[in-house]
Amino acid sequence: MPIEPGVVEVEFNGIGVGRGVAIGPVAWMSPPPPEPSTAASGRGPELELERAQTAAAEVARELRRRAASVEGAAAEVLEAQALMLEDPAVHASVGEHVARGATAERAVFEAFAGYRELLTGMGGYLAERAADLADVSQRVIAELSGAPAPGVPDPGHPFVLVAHDLAPADTATLDLDRVLAVVTLEGGPTSHTAILAREKALVAIVGADASALMEGETVIVDAENGRIVRDPSDDEIAAAVARQEELAAEATAPIEPGRLADGTPVPLLANLGDPAGAEEAVRLGAEGVGLFRTEFLFLGSEVAPSRAVQEEAYERLLAAFPDRKVVVRVLDAGADKPLAFLGGRHEENPALGMRGIRALRRTEPVLRDQLDALAAAAARTHARLEVMAPMIATVEEAAWFAEIAHGAGLPVAGVMVEVPAAALLADRLLAAVEFASIGTNDLTQYTMAADRLLGEVAELQDPWHPAVLGLVGAVGAAGAQLGKPVGICGEAAADPLLAVVLVGLGATSLSMSPSALAGVRAGLLRHSAADARAIAEAALAADGSASARSAAKAASDARR
Structure with missing residues (x-):
């Protein structure tokens, strides 16, 4: 919406990453080098x-x-x-x-x-x-x-970094003692800036309409609400400071198993993409692993890694979680993450192509080697290993995967619910496997027909939408009917209020980035199981994402 002449914008909006809040002066990222000249070379x-x-x-x-x-x-x-x-x-x-x-x-x-x-x-x-x-x-x-590489500025004091986009090389090595928050004008909810900010527990807003921010001016960056407030008032600063103190108290609260106020257990698990993150996840209170992504072993390779290489990596992971549940997702690759040994090729619409279980069925030996490596690693450790298949859409696919997993000596096999077909057939899918885990990122994009990596449709990439919540509820009801667990392993579980809604819809465990565990643990303790069901019903009755969030918040406030 155009701004009237003479009117100064005081608030900007974008896609928040996490729940943090920061206050500080703006420092813009150094501009990239100019486009090189088209003049011919004199060197040869x-x-x-x-x-x-x-x-x-x-x-x-x-x-x-x-x-x-x-x-x-x-x-x-x-x-x-x-x-x-x-x-x-x-x-x-x-x-x-x-x-x-x-x-x-x-x-x-x-x-x-x-x-x-x-x-x-x-x-x-x-x-x-x-x-x-x-x-x-x-x-x-x-x-x-011979020019300096594009990089993070150093104004000599802590600052809020603002950039058109932030390169992975810079995001990965940010000095968190100096960078209070990051705001980018570009990028979606799963851009590398968002992924790395979430992993670092860095306050961040991506895809923000904030090009008018001026160097040196003070702003509040409120990631939970996706807001950047320019020239904040004393009252706004006081509220932000109070919020920071509240979040700090949550982070230092005693670590105990996840549960609701009435004692109903809700295990809080970690999403991990590499064994290197296991130690930090345990330190932050993860009760196990709800999603271990195995792609790090496969991406960038011309051939699948050997069983020995896989076993070593899986054993390192499992050894960090003795007597705890560790859910490993088998290779989730295909057209959007092409691998030569899976027969990857360009497709017009990779999100709807040969990915996940479809690609693995075409190259079954790759899957069998991975399951054998997992079984061997599990035999040498004491973790409670469970395996699950990605992008399941049919009962036949679920049964096929369970048969192969069981044949490899892995007794607990499950499926990821990421497409509406799987949610709608949840009772039949769960009859064929031991558990289901809902990937809310993909479930949202397929339900809303909105690419989760495309910033232009970010307003539709919202797991709060009642259509998405309805599908989650269908899976939860099927799990309760059959007495089988239903986990959440998408980043929706990292939102403390949405976590309560998901439990109210039947989720029996929640898995998220380890940095989000403290906030979700505190959020669950504010409500009983009956509260969670009532808050979920309020969200389901809404017409859209924003109204569902508002209805859930009102119901939550009324029951505290």
């Missing part, structure tokens, strides 16, 4: 190609140096960027441009621009990676020109 193609390759190798070394200093998703992202610089197709494209007379700087710019355009056109997961290519390109160009 061979020298220009050598310059480009040397610069690319140096930037790759720097990215790997940063990767070695961090863990988890941050390390994976930086390693992926380094691999981009070693892609033979990119080097071939650079070679073609210098052969036509371009400088190394211009050739790198043109080569990466072409791939960015290709990925953007593919949409979904691959479109989100286009921003990573832009960052890599800018770093190589800066190296070639």
Whole structure:
């Protein structure tokens, strides 16, 4: 909506990551280097190609140096960027441009621009990676020109970082003693900025309409409500400080098993993407693992990892959780995360293509090797291993997976409910397996026909929508009828109020980023099982996401 002439905007909105709040002065990210000149090279193609390759190798070394200093998703992202610089197709494209007379700087710019355009056109997961290519390109160009690489400013005091977008290499290594919060004008809820901010428990808002923010002005960044408040009043600052104190008290509260106010147990589990995160998850109070993503072992490989390599990684994970439940999702890859050994190829609509269980059925030996490796690792540890299959849409798929898992010596096999078909057939699916786990990220995108990685439809990517909640309730009811567990492993479980709603809809456990555990634990303790059902009913009766959230909050306040 246009702003009237002379009216100064005092509040900006975007997609909040987490529940934190920060107060501080704005510092804008340094601008990227200018677009290289199109003037012809005076050095000759061979020298220009050598310059480009040397610069690319140096930037790759720097990215790997940063990767070695961090863990988890941050390390994976930086390693992926380094691999981009070693892609033979990119080097071939650079070679073609210098052969036509371009400088190394211009050739790198043109080569990466072409791939960015290709990925953007593919949409979904691959479109989100286009921003990573832009960052890599800018770093190589800066190296070639002797200019400083794009990076985080250092105003000499703590600050709120504002940027058009934030590169993974910068997000992964932010100094959290200086950076109070991050605001980006671009990016969606699962951009790398959002993923890494969530992992670091960093206050962040992405996709914000905040280009009018001025260098040095004081703002409040309220991630829970997706708001940036400019030039806040004393009362607004006092409320933000009180909120910070409340969150700090939650974070330092004694760690105990998740439960409702009436003692109803609700195990609180961690979502992990690498064994390296296990120790921190335990420290933050995870009672086990509700989703372990195994893709880190497979992505970027020309061949599937050996059983021995897999066993070692799984054993490290399982050993961190003796006598606790660990739910491992088998490889979830396919068209949006293509792997050569799965027969991956370009598809017009990868979100609806050969991914998850569909890709694994086409290459069954990959799945069997993974299950055998998991069974061997479980035999050497004391964790309670459970396995689940992604993107299940039919009863036949569920039964097929359970038969193979049981045959590998894994007695507890489940399915992820990520598409409406699975939710609508939940009673029949659960009859074929031991449990279900609802992936709210994908369930929301498929229910609302809104790509969860596309910022333009972010308002539809909301698990609070009554249509999504209704499907969750259908799965919860089926689980209760059959006496089988129904977990939540999407990031919806990280919202303390929504967590209460999900329990009210029949969820028996909640899994989330470890940084969210304290807030959810505190939120559950405020309500009984009867309260949770009443709050869920209020949300279900609403017409949309915003009204469902408001109705749940009103019902929650009334019952406290």
